[in-house]
Amino acid sequence: MILYVDRFAPNVRRVLMFIDEKGINVPVIELNIESGEHRSPRMLELNPLGQLPILELDDGGGLSESTAICRYLEELHPEPALFGENPTERALVEMWLRRVELGLFTPAVEYGHHTQPFFHDRFVQIAAWAALCRDRVAACCSLLERTLATSSYVAGDRFTVADVTAYCGIEIAILWGIGGYGDLGALTAWRGRIGARPSAAAARYLE
């Protein structure tokens, strides 16, 4: 098993943080997205979408999509259970994972694609789409604020993969300067708690 990464990529960071929380050792090969190393013929064979992260399996097959990779690793190494321990917990984790991926992580990433000079050559940058993404991030932060006022973690009282994705989403939103979450006390306190975990180093862009 080999994990192909570019450590700057937010989706890669979700998987690296998850692996660190699991306490498992997965061999990693570093590729450079900017120079196109992730789109070599072999990498495209493993993931025709030409995106990282990719987990190369021992039978030579490729697994992509960050959540699918995390689920696979959870199956191989069930403890600690980061996708939930019983049917209710698993459903709640799934619910929150979808909410924070669709409402926070993905719009925060897309905001960067549509605003940052670094991505100018890679994306047709649409200011109106960036504004919509920023608003979606703000709405998800408000939702998290209400939730975290009464629970320690995103999907309840235990750390799960929903915290990993939410934390990576917040860090990328802050990197791109999407402001406004600073007034949200419960979310800020949660960010401090998650940021104190050793695994968070894999996700943090700014100190």
Ligand SMILES: N[C@@H](CCC(=O)N[C@@H](CS)C(=O)NCC(=O)O)C(=O)O
């Ligand atoms: N849905 C995929 C998204 C993967 C993705 O967008 N990867 C980005 C880095 S964060 C990438 O490889 N971009 C390079 C490219 O599209 O050429 C996942 O969850 O892993």
